[in-house]
Amino acid sequence: MSKLLSSVDQRTQLVGENRLELLTFRLAGRQLFALNVFKIQEVVQVPALTAVPHSHPVICGVTHLRDQTISVIDLSAAIGGPPLQGRENCNLIVTEYNRSVQAFLVGAVDRIVNLNWELILPPPKGTGRSNYLTAITQLDDDIVEILDVERVLADIIPYETDVSDDVLDDNLVDEAINRNITLLMVDDSTTAMQQAKDTLANIGVKMVYQQDGLKGLSYLKQLAAEGGDINDKLLMVITDAEMPEMDGYRLTHEIRQDPLLKDLHVILHTSLSGNFNEAMVKKVGCDDFLSKFQPDLLAKTVQNHIRKRLEEGSL
Known part of the structure; x- marks a missing residue:
């Protein structure tokens, strides 16, 4: 799986051309989901997880990767689905968002696809998971749901919006x-x-x-x-x-x-x-x-x- 994410320099050239690469994967069912490859550090099979008492319900533990301790989020549960079962068959997608590193527990990882942003469309209103989607696209005959990780993380750790007194003029x-x-x-x-x-x-x-x-x-x-x-x-x-x-x-x-x-x-x-x-x-x-x-x-x-x-x- 690491080979899928190896050519970052090559992928950098896509961004200025209104193109992106998505990593597609499944959670508890057949529905395809996706994240932007640029946010992903690596994809690994699930290592041993350590439970953290009194943590948020969708955090299924922590693990140690590359000299850092990382929280692991059950992505299916985080977007309102059933918790993932059979972790021995699951994967971790390790990402960096907003200067922090976290890992998402997912099911089967599918592939990386190279697309034009023009093919990435806003999600239809009224869908059950619409609050957790930033966009959708279509691959072959499958609809792919692109997740709003910022929303997922905000549900776990709410963002601050107050401005410090010493900043305000x-x-x-x-x-x-x-x-x-x-x-x-x-x-x-x-x-x-x-x-x-x-x-x-x-x-x-x-x-x-x-x-x-x-x-x-x-x-x-x-x-x-x-x-x-x-x-x-x-x-x-x-x-x-x-x-x-x-x-x-x-x-x-x-x-x-x-x-x-x-x-x-x-x-x-x-x-x-x-x-x-x-x-x-x-x-x-x-x-x-x-x-x-x-x-x-x-x-x-x-x-x-x-x-x-x-x-x-x-x-």
Whole structure:
């Protein structure tokens, strides 16, 4: 299985081309699920697990891998399904999200597939697991459900949205409220969106929300077509990296190619690793990137840009 995940450098080239690779797997039944390969460190057969008293019900223990102790989450139970049985036939998908490493207990691992983001679609409303899906796609005759790991983790360890007193600048908060300062947030995870919205409320900044890169680009073009400087209408764009139909890297590229949008301040807001994003930020022209979920850092970054624009007289 490790060979499936060996060519990270090669896969890095896919991201700027609006492509991704998914690892598909099953849980307790025949339904196929998927995670983005870039979030995965390795896939291993289930080692010995140590139970942790009083832990969350979906945490089935901890294990020691590569010199670190990792919590193991029963992914089937975490999304409302039955707990996985017969662990000797199960696998662990070891992932890194939001600067933390965790392992997900899954059933059979299927394969890695290379797809265009245009083939990744928002999940239909009203499905039983819709709260835990960011997208769906189709492989052969099978529907593949792409899981919102941020939502899964938020159910286990709720994210903080309070901003520290030493980060808050009361003068900038007043300026933001008085000037009705607004930014655009583009993210397919409703969990990430709500976290950012609640954090920004602490600093008086309003947020417009679009659920994927294509919708975000359409909104920006419509706003620009109404006339006036786009920077007078939006403070900045904060975009996730991975989204259905158009990812954040492609969105940034399209913004930079549009004469009416090219001067927008764009920040990549992602749970992917820092080193990877530093390279991609330079490649597609983002102004900066932020790792999820760090309310103080998000608030500080937005306030710094407000301060900069006030000093320039562009607000």
